Amino acid sequence: MPHPPLPGIPAWLWPRAAAGPGRLLMLDYDGTLAPFQLDRDKAFPHPRSIALVRQIGEGRRTSLAVVSGRPIEALDRLLGPLPAAWLVGEHGWESRSPDGQLVLHPLAEPAGRALREAAARLVERGWGHCLEAKRTALMVHTRAFSARKASEVEAECDRIWRERALSPQLRRARVDGGLELRARGHDKGTAVSELVGLSEPGTLAVYLGDDETDEDAFAAVRESGLGIRVGDRPRPSLALGRLESWDEVAEFLERWRDEVERSAAGAGSNS
Numbered sequence: 001m002p003h004p005p006l007p008g009i010p011a012w013l014w015p016r017a018a019a020g021p022g023r024l025l026m027l028d029y030d031g032t033l034a035p036f037q038l039d040r041d042k043a044f045p046h047p048r049s050i051a052l053v054r055q056i057g058e059g060r061r062t063s064l065a066v067v068s069g070r071p072i073e074a075l076d077r078l079l080g081p082l083p084a085a086w087l088v089g090e091h092g093w094e095s096r097s098p099d100g101q102l103v104l105h106p107l108a109e110p111a112g113r114a115l116r117e118a119a120a121r122l123v124e125r126g127w128g129h130c131l132e133a134k135r136t137a138l139m140v141h142t143r144a145f146s147a148r149k150a151s152e153v154e155a156e157c158d159r160i161w162r163e164r165a166l167s168p169q170l171r172r173a174r175v176d177g178g179l180e181l182r183a184r185g186h187d188k189g190t191a192v193s194e195l196v197g198l199s200e201p202g203t204l205a206v207y208l209g210d211d212e213t214d215e216d217a218f219a220a221v222r223e224s225g226l227g228i229r230v231g232d233r234p235r236p237s238l239a240l241g242r243l244e245s246w247d248e249v250a251e252f253l254e255r256w257r258d259e260v261e262r263s264a265a266g267a268g269s270n271s
């Protein structure tokens with residue numbers, strides 16, 4: 001059966017991915033592989049997409065990575081076994097290779113202290129119930145609120161953080177579903193650069209993501225391939241490609257399996 005058209009994907013991608021010396025396919029988790037859920041602990045991957053990711057991984061022609069702001073242990077629980085893939089958590093502050101080697105980049109004490117202080121300020125003011133404290137970031141979750149209330153809560157938490165000058169070691173951003181305060185030093189862009197650096201020269205790198213934090217990755221991937229933004233709301237982006245929805249992500253992965261992975265079966269392995 002022919003694949004449905006994906007108008008946001010440049011046509012050159014498919015033949016280049018199929019014929020090139022190597023392929024690196026990197027996927028953000030929330031909003032890209034997994035539809036958003038009010039209960040974040042139940043944001044499991046789109047069933048069709050995760051099945052295709054496993055098939056692509058088994059093909060061994062494509063190096064796979066899941067790149068997320070979530071810690072790796074949360075990704076493990078939600079993704080289930082994904083033995084052929086790199087997992088990158090906490091926006092690049094931790095990674096695990098397909099052979100199981102875990103790297104945790106240490107957080108400098110001033111940044112850790114600044115995060116603890118920022119968390120304490122929100123808890124003091126009654127916003128602890130919205131707060132997720134990770135090793136290298138804080139997230140104020142507002143997806144449960146109406147759009148108006150979410151915007152008010154984010155503005156209020158942002159104001160509380162800015163009452164005292166924020167440490168220059170921290171970076172804050174409005175993201176889909178909340179407000180985030182992250183340690184500077186590693187981000188999805190540095191994660192992409194590291195993965196590209198580990199790949200064979202000439203590898204085509206493709207990164208799919210939906211959010212503000214993925215823009216670092218879209219910038220980093222431009223030299224060696226293509227960023228693809230997932231979402232139907234127009235906004236400025238460094239991504240050159242676009243998929244409108246989670247269903248289109250599944251279509252993209254199916255086409256990758258059929259045209260990139262399978263079409264060149266027997267042409268060699270990049271493993």
Ligand SMILES: [Mg+2]
Pocket residue numbers: 028029030031032209210211
């Ligand atoms: Mg996302």
